[in-house]
Amino acid sequence: MTAYLKLDHIDKIFTRGAATTEVLKDINLTIEKGEYVSIIGHSGCGKSTLLNIIAGLTGATTGGVLLENREVNAPGPDRAVVFQNHSLLPWLTVYENVKLGVDKVFARTKSKAERDAWVMHNLNLVQMAHARDKRPSEISGGMKQRVGIARALAMEPKVLLLDEPFGALDALTRAHLQDSVMALHQKLGNTILMITHDVDEAVLLSDRIVMMTNGPSARIGEVLEVPLARPRKRLELATNATYLKCRQRVLEFLYERHRFVEAA
């Protein structure tokens, strides 16, 4: 297995005054190019912290992140993030939100016309070209998240980081958007790392599922391969034995061996 993205012995300790909390303990993970990996765990287990460390938004206490064998410890467009709550800038139109990143990343390599075409190309990929002049407040939650995905894709990231991207959406919109992300992954071959707490979502979308134990001192409990052929069809998988077995395995991990202990 060739490591494209490598998490190397990551520990994270938060210090507030005299109190220290060890959030993450000895996280090791290698991800191949083009792979779709999900990280699943109960809320509060530090999976979002892990994603922030990979994105460079938070520093690891010890250990580090290697992307193509080079250490990365600051945020950058090579690890574009799709944020949980879309994080579109409300004073910019859909087009301008995507263009913000494009203008920075391709300032030297693309002409103005090319950048414009590239923004529209990415909006087309997520079927949002029709709303290019709308502001975020004028479009639905699912549409906002599509634009968030377009903004991240348009930066041509080496790794696309999805931070519970569908968490705030209703079930129907979520399924629709999952299909879109699957189709995009199929078409563009991105390397994707997704944080989720939805078992079905993890099994449906991922090549591998990384299961985290409960915090504090969360670690990787188990890594599950999902040997399902792509393209995957939601309806057919509902009765697929492999799918159900994978699903069962994740559920067992989450609800039996590492049941969420209600913290005070």
Next chain:
Amino acid sequence: MEPAAAFGRPHPLKPENAMNMPATKIEVETAAPASVAAPVVAMTPRRPPRAEAYARMAKETAVRVIPPLVVIALLALVWELVCRRAGSALPPPSKVFKDTKELIFDPFFDHGGIDKGLFWHLSASLQRVALGYSLSAIAGIALGVLVGQSVWAMRGLDPLFQVLRTIPPLAWLPLSLAAFRDGQPSAIFVIFITSIWPIIINTAVGIRNIPQDYRNVAAVVQLNPLEFFAKIMIPAAAPYIFTGLRIGIGLSWLAIIAAEMLIGGVGIGFFIWDAWNSSHISEIILALFYVGIVGFVLDRLIAGLGKVVTRGTAQN
């Protein structure tokens, strides 16, 4: 039975009836057709749409304009009655109008010196405000960004600001006269120092309240500090900044009138002081009227500008 109960639930008058006995249920059922019929009735008078639109517009305007007019008329009447009798210290509105007719109808005369029409006085005051306020807006936003962005700057500067902002505008005037040795820059400085505090404080709060999400977006896109300032900070903090700017313009208009009374020369503040010295009480009343109107217009101007600029930021 079941649908009738469900239908009856939104009935605002008798919410508990749906739970009760069959007899009350019938009552609810009879109420239902009436509520169905209501929208049908509303559809019919739609036929002459333009005339109706005009009528509605006129009505809305009337609803807004008539009450203040009535109140003003009543106040004027009370004022007239109170001040009418001989020996009254203040003139009634009719006398004010008679005394100041020339000033009202010819605001543009210029007989040299300070004997000028009200337009010139107001414009001199407004020029001072424009200059002092622009300076304080620029400096205030810059300092506010610094204080909002840097914890160190906040700890260092905030106590100073909190003390300085409580100093009354006129208390600065002797000091600034000593420093500038001239009335004009002193007046502008007083406006500046009066209006800058709310701008600084509100800008700082706005900057501190920028959601972490926006900072994360900027970090991932790798905006440099200048781009971050122009593309994230200012638009995100704009609603707060405009709150500060709006308080600031009000304060600077308050300050200029008082400052001009003391520095003299052309200006609406000095006009009032001059009128007092020559016992032209009617002119004072007229000037107060103008001061109020101009202050109101300035406030509306900044509020309107803020509304345009923060169009996207306000609702998320």
